[in-house]
Amino acid sequence: MELIKDLPEVFEEFAEQRQNSFLNVKKLKEQGIPVVGVYCTYFPQEIAMAMGAATIGLCSTSDETIPDAEKDLPKNLCPLIKSSYGFAKTDKCPFFYFSDVVVGETTCDGKKKMYEYMAEFKPVHIMELPNSQSPEALELWKKEIIKFKEFLEEKFEVEITEEKIREAIKVNNNVRRSLKKFYKVMANDPVPMYGHNLFKVLYGSTFKFNRAAIPAEVDAVVEKIMAEYEVEKKIEKKPRILVTGCPIGGATEKVIRAIEDNGGVVVTYENCSGAKSIDQLVDEDNPDVYDALARRYLNIGCSVMTPNPNRLELLGRLIDEYKVDGVVEVVLQACHTYNVESFGIRRFVNEKKGIPYIAVETDYSQADIGQLNTRLTAFIEML
Amino acid sequence: MKEDMWKIMSMNYVGIDIGSTASKVVVRGKNDIRFVLPTGWSSKETTIKIKERLLEAGVDVASEDTRVVATGYGRVAVDFADKVITEITCHARGGRELAGGDCTIIDVGGQDTKVIQVNQGVVTDFLMNDKCSAGTGKFLEIMANRLGITLNELFELAKTGESIPISSLCTVFAESEIISYIGEGRAREDIAAGVIDSVVAKVAQLAQRQKSAEKIILTGGLSHSDYFASKLSEKMGKNVMPTELGRFAGALGAAYLAEEKRR
Numbered sequence: 319m320e321l322i323k324d325l326p327e328v329f330e331e332f333a334e335q336r337q338n339s340f341l342n343v344k345k346l347k348e349q350g351i352p353v354v355g356v357y358c359t360y361f362p363q364e365i366a367m368a369m370g371a372a373t374i375g376l377c378s379t380s381d382e383t384i385p386d387a388e389k390d391l392p393k394n395l396c397p398l399i400k401s402s403y404g405f406a407k408t409d410k411c412p413f414f415y416f417s418d419v420v421v422g423e424t425t426c427d428g429k430k431k432m433y434e435y436m437a438e439f440k441p442v443h444i445m446e447l448p449n450s451q452s453p454e455a456l457e458l459w460k461k462e463i464i465k466f467k468e469f470l471e472e473k474f475e476v477e478i479t480e481e482k483i484r485e486a487i488k489v490n491n492n493v494r495r496s497l498k499k500f501y502k503v504m505a506n507d508p509v510p511m512y513g514h515n516l517f518k519v520l521y522g523s524t525f526k527f528n529r530a531a532i533p534a535e536v537d538a539v540v541e542k543i544m545a546e547y548e549v550e551k552k553i554e555k556k557p558r559i560l561v562t563g564c565p566i567g568g569a570t571e572k573v574i575r576a577i578e579d580n581g582g583v584v585v586t587y588e589n590c591s592g593a594k595s596i597d598q599l600v601d602e603d604n605p606d607v608y609d610a611l612a613r614r615y616l617n618i619g620c621s622v623m624t625p626n627p628n629r630l631e632l633l634g635r636l637i638d639e640y641k642v643d644g645v646v647e648v649v650l651q652a653c654h655t656y657n658v659e660s661f662g663i664r665r666f667v668n669e670k671k672g673i674p675y676i677a678v679e680t681d682y683s684q685a686d687i688g689q690l691n692t693r694l695t696a697f698i699e700m701l
Numbered sequence: 702m703k704e705d706m707w708k709i710m711s712m713n714y715v716g717i718d719i720g721s722t723a724s725k726v727v728v729r730g731k732n733d734i735r736f737v738l739p740t741g742w743s744s745k746e747t748t749i750k751i752k753e754r755l756l757e758a759g760v761d762v763a764s765e766d767t768r769v770v771a772t773g774y775g776r777v778a779v780d781f782a783d784k785v786i787t788e789i790t791c792h793a794r795g796g797r798e799l800a801g802g803d804c805t806i807i808d809v810g811g812q813d814t815k816v817i818q819v820n821q822g823v824v825t826d827f828l829m830n831d832k833c834s835a836g837t838g839k840f841l842e843i844m845a846n847r848l849g850i851t852l853n854e855l856f857e858l859a860k861t862g863e864s865i866p867i868s869s870l871c872t873v874f875a876e877s878e879i880i881s882y883i884g885e886g887r888a889r890e891d892i893a894a895g896v897i898d899s900v901v902a903k904v905a906q907l908a909q910r911q912k913s914a915e916k917i918i919l920t921g922g923l924s925h926s927d928y929f930a931s932k933l934s935e936k937m938g939k940n941v942m943p944t945e946l947g948r949f950a951g952a953l954g955a956a957y958l959a960e961e962k963r964r
């Protein structure tokens with residue numbers, strides 16, 4: 319596949335993918351394709367894909383509906399939870415509106431309690447995610463995946479065969495391979511593109527319904543980027559930043575902007591908008607397809623896990639591979655697990671990797687842009 | 702070396718620190734000037750005033766032999782600056798001069814409080830209080846206002862008072878706490894001591910989140926207060942030194958960086 323469009327246009331297309339999918343989801347419904355709304359990286363997408371359903375991320379990223387959410391939920395709660403609930407309740411999110419079923423996991427306290435209220439006005443299937451990665455936890459998670467499969471079979475009166483699941487695994491692994499190849503271009507110094515464009519593609523690709531078409535498209539983008547990079551290095555060398563912590567997107571892209579408008583460049587994202595949800599493949603050779611899925615998803619290094627060694631493993635690896643100069647952790651207001659874990663992450667980054675670390679706490683408002691700019695500029699000045 | 706000296710003597714290096722409450726200006730090189738003025742409601746207007754005052758003193762910011770670095774929250778308003786640098790980096794540079802080397806800088810500003818670690822001449826880490834006026838100069842200003850006294854009077858009164866606890870972390874709630882103390886007829890000096898204790902506790906808490914250097918200095922609007930520094934030392938169990946020119950730390954650092962960060 320060859321790209322005819324210029325790169326800036328390609329990046330913008332990815333950025334607009336979420337908006338464009340609002341229209342596409344309606345078309346899918348008209349074709350009778352089931353839509354499964356999801357909230358989390360732990361969601362075993364391959365199960366839904368195996369029955370031909372479209373999956374769509376429902377995590378909301380704007381503060382528009384927070385006042386509505388705060389009628390039911392406490393003010394001092396994570397903005398992602400409040401905003402997601404708000405969009406659901408006010409029916410302002412077309413993805414939520416068109417979802418036949420919504421799947422939630424027992425991840426953090428705020429989310430799992432919020433789902434109880436959401437279930438009052440939408441069919442919500444809850445998967446019980448263990449909070450550790452022990453053998454017992456793996457067994458439970460595998461059962462939960464099978465239970466989810468049976469739930470879909472019953473609700474949509476279909477059969478989800480192992481063969482179909484295997485096919486879906488192959489498709490998704492290919493997506494992961496191509497996205498990894500894509501973000502790997504940022505290992506170059508100087509970088510071939512800004513981290514904000516990297517983000518747009520990673521984030522936008524999660525809203526593409528035709529998963530099988532992603533690799534060819536992303537590969538073409540990589541080719542174009544590297545071809546242009548060979549000819550000319552457009553971006554000078556800058557301090558290289560790794561972003562970790564809570565999910566970002568929409569309103570919280572202000573953090574990326576604050577880094578890149580003030581002299582830095584984001585070379586990699588460890589959070590679930592980036593490597594966390596892409597890095598590991600599902601084992602295609604495992605004869606037990608449910609075991610393969612359970613292992614792959616349970617191993618995700620989110621702060622809801624205790625202990626959480628996989629986050630450190632991935633962080634350490636990314637810091638080395640991407641020659642990172644400094645780590646920026648984004649903590650969403652009132653996200654206890656990431657906030658508590660930040661002390662350990664600081665220690666790891668400072669002491670084990672020997673580079674500076676800063677945590678910024680923020681929400682979906684734009685009120686703290688001045689403070690974010692000052693903190694992050696000072697952080698970059700210090701590198 | 703000789704040439705360098707000559708250059709310094711013929712140049713003016715201007716550091717301008719537009720804080721939320723006060724704007725500080727330091728000139729090094731050919732001229733040696735230092736002044737402070739209230740920021741007021743408009744950083745833009747303050748900037749014009751600064752320009753005029755500098756001109757009166759014989760420093761023309763537009764001239765070839767003047768280099769200007771702006772810092773502080775209003776730094777972008779200084780349209781004649783050659784370079785804009787954050788207050789963290791500038792405070793660290795200025796603090797290094799005041800401390801005579803590596804140090805931990807505790808800066809209690811009008812709108813935020815910063816703790817900066819300077820190691821081998823550069824910033825190695827820093828912390829700022831988050832979106833809250835507790836533990837800042839603003840807190841003291843509001844409470845002094847409520848007690849009907851100036852900031853200096855607040856410190857003087859506090860020295861003779863027996864501190865009463867102010868437990869609210871929020872400035873607005875702390876103010877109502879004080880109002881109820883006033884209603885109960887408690888002594889003004891006791892309330893004043895409580896107010897300062899509350900700020901000291903917040904600042905100490907922030908500072909103790911990081912490992913401090915051997916030398917700890919106080920900068921910002923309260924930096925000259927021996928009383929505040931001694932209270933803070935007591936709370937932290939470490940010696941925090943007051944600095945006579947601490948409120949100029951940011952501007953001083955900016956003036957040094959004006960010379961050093963030439964391109």
